[in-house]
Amino acid sequence: MAPSRREQTKAQNRETILAAARQVFAQMGFATATVRDIIRATPLASGTFYNYFKSKEEVYQALRDEVALAVRPRLREARGNAHTAEEFFAGSFRVFFQFVAEGGDGTASSPERFRMDSPEVLEGFAELRQDVQAAMAKGLLPSSDPALLSAALTGVAFELADRVKAGAAVEETTGFAVALFLGGIAALPKI
Amino acid sequence: MAPSRREQTKAQNRETILAAARQVFAQMGFATATVRDIIRATPLASGTFYNYFKSKEEVYQALRDEVALAVRPRLREARGNAHTAEEFFAGSFRVFFQFVAEGGDGTASSPERFRMDSPEVLEGFAELRQDVQAAMAKGLLPSSDPALLSAALTGVAFELADRVKAGAAVEETTGFAVALFLGGIAALPKI
Amino acid sequence: MAPSRREQTKAQNRETILAAARQVFAQMGFATATVRDIIRATPLASGTFYNYFKSKEEVYQALRDEVALAVRPRLREARGNAHTAEEFFAGSFRVFFQFVAEGGDGTASSPERFRMDSPEVLEGFAELRQDVQAAMAKGLLPSSDPALLSAALTGVAFELADRVKAGAAVEETTGFAVALFLGGIAALPKI
Amino acid sequence: MAPSRREQTKAQNRETILAAARQVFAQMGFATATVRDIIRATPLASGTFYNYFKSKEEVYQALRDEVALAVRPRLREARGNAHTAEEFFAGSFRVFFQFVAEGGDGTASSPERFRMDSPEVLEGFAELRQDVQAAMAKGLLPSSDPALLSAALTGVAFELADRVKAGAAVEETTGFAVALFLGGIAALPKI
DNA sequence: TATGAATGAGGCTTCATTCAT
DNA sequence: AATGAATGAAGCCTCATTCAT
Numbered sequence: 118m119a120p121s122r123r124e125q126t127k128a129q130n131r132e133t134i135l136a137a138a139r140q141v142f143a144q145m146g147f148a149t150a151t152v153r154d155i156i157r158a159t160p161l162a163s164g165t166f167y168n169y170f171k172s173k174e175e176v177y178q179a180l181r182d183e184v185a186l187a188v189r190p191r192l193r194e195a196r197g198n199a200h201t202a203e204e205f206f207a208g209s210f211r212v213f214f215q216f217v218a219e220g221g222d223g224t225a226s227s228p229e230r231f232r233m234d235s236p237e238v239l240e241g242f243a244e245l246r247q248d249v250q251a252a253m254a255k256g257l258l259p260s261s262d263p264a265l266l267s268a269a270l271t272g273v274a275f276e277l278a279d280r281v282k283a284g285a286a287v288e289e290t291t292g293f294a295v296a297l298f299l300g301g302i303a304a305l306p307k308i
Numbered sequence: 309m310a311p312s313r314r315e316q317t318k319a320q321n322r323e324t325i326l327a328a329a330r331q332v333f334a335q336m337g338f339a340t341a342t343v344r345d346i347i348r349a350t351p352l353a354s355g356t357f358y359n360y361f362k363s364k365e366e367v368y369q370a371l372r373d374e375v376a377l378a379v380r381p382r383l384r385e386a387r388g389n390a391h392t393a394e395e396f397f398a399g400s401f402r403v404f405f406q407f408v409a410e411g412g413d414g415t416a417s418s419p420e421r422f423r424m425d426s427p428e429v430l431e432g433f434a435e436l437r438q439d440v441q442a443a444m445a446k447g448l449l450p451s452s453d454p455a456l457l458s459a460a461l462t463g464v465a466f467e468l469a470d471r472v473k474a475g476a477a478v479e480e481t482t483g484f485a486v487a488l489f490l491g492g493i494a495a496l497p498k499i
Numbered sequence: 500m501a502p503s504r505r506e507q508t509k510a511q512n513r514e515t516i517l518a519a520a521r522q523v524f525a526q527m528g529f530a531t532a533t534v535r536d537i538i539r540a541t542p543l544a545s546g547t548f549y550n551y552f553k554s555k556e557e558v559y560q561a562l563r564d565e566v567a568l569a570v571r572p573r574l575r576e577a578r579g580n581a582h583t584a585e586e587f588f589a590g591s592f593r594v595f596f597q598f599v600a601e602g603g604d605g606t607a608s609s610p611e612r613f614r615m616d617s618p619e620v621l622e623g624f625a626e627l628r629q630d631v632q633a634a635m636a637k638g639l640l641p642s643s644d645p646a647l648l649s650a651a652l653t654g655v656a657f658e659l660a661d662r663v664k665a666g667a668a669v670e671e672t673t674g675f676a677v678a679l680f681l682g683g684i685a686a687l688p689k690i
Numbered sequence: 691m692a693p694s695r696r697e698q699t700k701a702q703n704r705e706t707i708l709a710a711a712r713q714v715f716a717q718m719g720f721a722t723a724t725v726r727d728i729i730r731a732t733p734l735a736s737g738t739f740y741n742y743f744k745s746k747e748e749v750y751q752a753l754r755d756e757v758a759l760a761v762r763p764r765l766r767e768a769r770g771n772a773h774t775a776e777e778f779f780a781g782s783f784r785v786f787f788q789f790v791a792e793g794g795d796g797t798a799s800s801p802e803r804f805r806m807d808s809p810e811v812l813e814g815f816a817e818l819r820q821d822v823q824a825a826m827a828k829g830l831l832p833s834s835d836p837a838l839l840s841a842a843l844t845g846v847a848f849e850l851a852d853r854v855k856a857g858a859a860v861e862e863t864t865g866f867a868v869a870l871f872l873g874g875i876a877a878l879p880k881i
Numbered sequence: 882t883a884t885g886a887a888t889g890a891g892g893c894t895t896c897a898t899t900c901a902t
Numbered sequence: 903a904a905t906g907a908a909t910g911a912a913g914c915c916t917c918a919t920t921c922a923t
Contacts, residue, residue: 127886148339151913162888167915265471265484272467276459285456289497293456297492304491306483318903343897353905358898509882530721534918544884549919647853647866654849658841667838671879675838679874686873688865699901700907724892735909740894 131169133159135183138176147177185237188216189244196248202258202302206295209245210274214287217278242271261305273297322360324350326374329367338368369426376428379407380435387439393449393493397486400436401465405478408469433462452496461489513551515541517565520558529559560617567619570598571626578630584640584684588677591627592656596669599660624653643687652680704742706732708756711749720750758810761789762817769821775831776872782818783847783867787860790851815844834878846870 137158141150152173156163170176195208246267252258258266277290328349332341343364347354361367386399407413437458443449449457468481519540523532534555538545552558577590628649634640640648659672710731714723725746729736743749768781819840825831831839850863 130886146339148337152915153913163914164889164916165887168886172914262484265468265476265481268467268471269464269485269488272463272465273460274463276463276466277456280456280459290456292497293453294460296495296497297460297489299492300495301488301490301492304487306480306487321903342895344895354897354907355899355905356903359903364897512883528721530719533916535916545918546885546920547883550882555918644866647850647858647863650849650853651846651867651870654845654847655842656845657849658845659838662838662841672838674879675835676842678877678879679842680870681874682877683870683872683874686869688862688869703907725894726892736893737895737910738908741907745893 130161130165133161134166134169134176135179139180142177142180147173181237185241188213189237189241191216192241193244193248196245196252199252199257202252203295203299205248205252205257206270206298207291209270210277210291210294211287213274214278214281214290218281218287242267245270259302259305260308261302262308266302266305269301270298321352321356324352325357325360325367326370330371333368333371338364372426372428375413376432379404379413380428380432382407383432384435384439387436387443390443390448393443394486394490396439396443396448397461397489398482400461401468401482401485402478404465405469405472405481409472409478413469433458436461450493450496451499452493453499457493457496460492464488512543512547515543516548516551516558517561521562524559524562529555563617563619567623570595571619571623573598574623575626575630578627578634581634581639584634585677585681587630587634587639588652588680589673591652592659592673592676593669595656596660596663596672600663600669624649627652641684641687642690643684644690648684648687651683655679703734703738706734707739707742707749708752712753715750715753720746754810758814761786762810762814764789765814766817766821769818769825772825772830775825775875776868778821778825778830779843779868779871780864782843783850784860784864786847787851787854787863791854791860815840818843832875832878833881834875835881839875839878842874843871 134155138150138155141154141158144150145154150173152166153163155173155176156166159166170179191212192209195212196205199205199208246263249258249263249267249270253260253263273294277285277294281287281290325346329341329346332345332349335341336345341364343357344354346364346367347357361370382403383400386403387396390396390399437454440449440454440458440461444451444454464485468476468485472478472481516537520532520537523536523540526532527536532555534548535545537555537558538548552561573594574591577594578587581587581590628645631640631645631649631652635642635645655676659667659676663669663672707728711723711728714727714731717723718727723746725739726736728746728749729739732739743752764785765782768785769778772778772781819836822831822836822840822843826833826836846867850858850867854860854863
C-alpha cells in the first residue's frame, strides 16, 4: 500500500526540517544556530518543528546519525577488504574524500568541523583504531603506536577533506595521503 | 578568582577580564559562555566589561590574537632556523606540542577547537605554507604540493595535540610526527 | 480510560469528553489542565473535541451546569419540604454533604473550589436566599438579615464539605451544622 | 544613613511589581494571570521583573507573606486576649472584617479566594484550631469538635468578608457572626 | 464526522548591552 | 572609570484552535 498523502507530507516535513538544519548548522555552526533559525529556513510554523524534534539537539543528533550511518560502514568495509597497507590507506581516504566531495557530510562551507565528542564520531574513531590494530596484528601495517597513527590518519583525513571541499580532486588528494602514510609508517618508531 | 579590586590598576582590569574569559571559554566554549559568566569570574561589575571590550566577540578576538601572537613567531622561528627536513618538522611540532602542553592555547579541557576561520589562525596557516614552499625551494624538503603538505602537517599537529592534552609525552609525540613526515615526504608525488 | 472508540455513538462522545474533563479538572484544576490533557484521557482525536465544545471554557461551563442541575433541585426540594427550622437546615446540609461525599461535585481531590462567580452557582445562592426569606416570612426561621444568614450557611456548608471530603461522616457533620445554626438563629439580631 | 537614590528606586520597583501583581491576581486570579500581565501593569521592562522575583509563584508568595504577616498576628492577639466567648469571637471577626474592609487582603474584587493550601494560610488555620482548643480547655468555649468549629468559623468569616467587601458594615457583620456563634456553640454536640 | 498535523500567538526566561548614578 | 539595575530583543517551548484529508 502506498503511503497516504498525509504521510507523504509528514515525511517531507521531516526532510524539510533536516535539510534546513543541515544548511543552518553548516552556515552558523551548531552552537550559534537557534531553532528559530532553522524554522525560518523553512516554510513551516514554529510549532511544527516540535512535532518532529524535541529540541535543537535532537535534530543535530538525527543529522549526525544520518552521516554516521552513511559513511562509517563504507569506511569499515574499505579497511576490512584491504590486503595491503596501500589498500588499507587508499580505501579509507578515497571513501572519505568521495563522501565529502558529494556533500554527504552536510558541512559544505561550514566554519565548523564535526563535533568530535558525539557518540557516533567517537565510535567511528574507535573503529578506526581497532582496524589499525587489527592491521598491525595481521602484519598489514608495521607495529607502532596505534593511537597516534589513528590520530594522524584522522587529522590528515579531515584537513585534506577541506581541500577536497575547496575543489581538490579526490584521486590526487587520496594519492597524496596514501603516499604520505605508506612512506611514513616505514619510518615510524616500532613497538 | 581574580585579586581583590583594591590592588587593581586600570591596566590590570583588561588582564583580569582576559584571564577570566580564557578560563570561561575553555570551560564552556565560546557560544555557551555568557558575558555574565566572564564577569562573575571577576571582581568587576558588568558595566566595566564594556569599558574594555565592545562585545563578547571582541574579547574572544583578543584572546585569539594573544594566542596567535604567542605561538606563531615561535613556530616561524623554529622553521626558519631549520637546516634539515628533520629540524623543520621537529622544530614545528615540538614548539606546538609544548605550547598546548603548557595550556597556552587556553583550551585545556575545552570541547572546542580553535575556530579555524579567524584571521590569525588563517594567517598562521598561510605562514606555514610559505615556509613549506620556501623549504622546498631551498631543497630542504622535496618538491610536492605545498598546500596538501601544509594541510597534512596541520591536521597531524592538531590531532596529536589532543593526545598531548590527554597526557601523551611531548617528545615522543614529536618523534612520532617527525618520523611520519620524514618517511612520508620521500614517497610523495613530485611536482 | 474511556471505552473503545468502536462502541461509541456520536452522542456518547460528548459524555466521554465531559467525563474526561471532570476527572482532569478535578486532578489538575481548570487553569492548569489543558485541552490536550482532556483529549489524552479519551480515545478521541484533538479535533473531535471541537465538534462538541467550542473551547475549554465551554466544557467547564457544561460541567458546572451539570453539577448545578444535579444538586440545586435537590436542595430546593429539601428546603421546600421543611416544616421546622431543623428540617430546613438539616435537609440542606445533608443533601449537600451527601452530594460531595459521592464525589458529585467532581472536585474530589482538587486543590480548587468551585468558581463562585459562575451564573449557576450565583443562581444557587440566590435561591438559597429566597428560600431563607420565605422561611422567615413563614415563621419557620426568626427574622434576621437573610443575606448574612445565607452567606453564613454557604460558608459553613463549603467549609464543612471539605471535612466531609477529607472523610468526616455525613450525619455527624450535618448534626454539627444543624445544631450550630439552630442555636445561632435564636440569638441573631432581629430585624 | 539615608538610602541612596538607587536604593530607593530599587525598593520602589519592588513595590511597583507587588502592587501590579496584587491588582492582576485580584482581577484574573492567580492561575490565569501571567508574568506578562503583571509586567504590562507596570512601566517596567520584562527583564526587570526577574531582577526582583524568580517567577510568578515567588511574587505570589511574597504577597501571601505580606498578608499573613499583616493579619495573623492581629488575629492571634485578639483571640489570646479574650476572657469570654464573646470576646473570642468578636475579636477574631472584627479584626478580620476590618482587615478586608481596608483592602488589606488585596483581593478587593477578586473572583478568587485565597488559595487555601498555601503554607501561610494553612498555618493560620492551624493557629485558629489551636486557639479554639485552648479556649475549650480553659472553659472559654464549651467542648465540641474543634476541627468542625474552626472550619465553621473560617467559612463564615470568609463568606461574610465578601459581604463586607460588598459594602456591609464591619460592626454589624461582626455582631451577626458573633451572635450566630454564641448562640450556636451552646447547642453544639458536646464531646 | 473523525482525524491529527499545522499553525502561530503567547508564555517564560536569559542575556548582551545601555545608562543613570 | 566603576557600578549594577534596567532594558527589551530574542531564545525556547506549549497549547488552543483550525483545517485538509
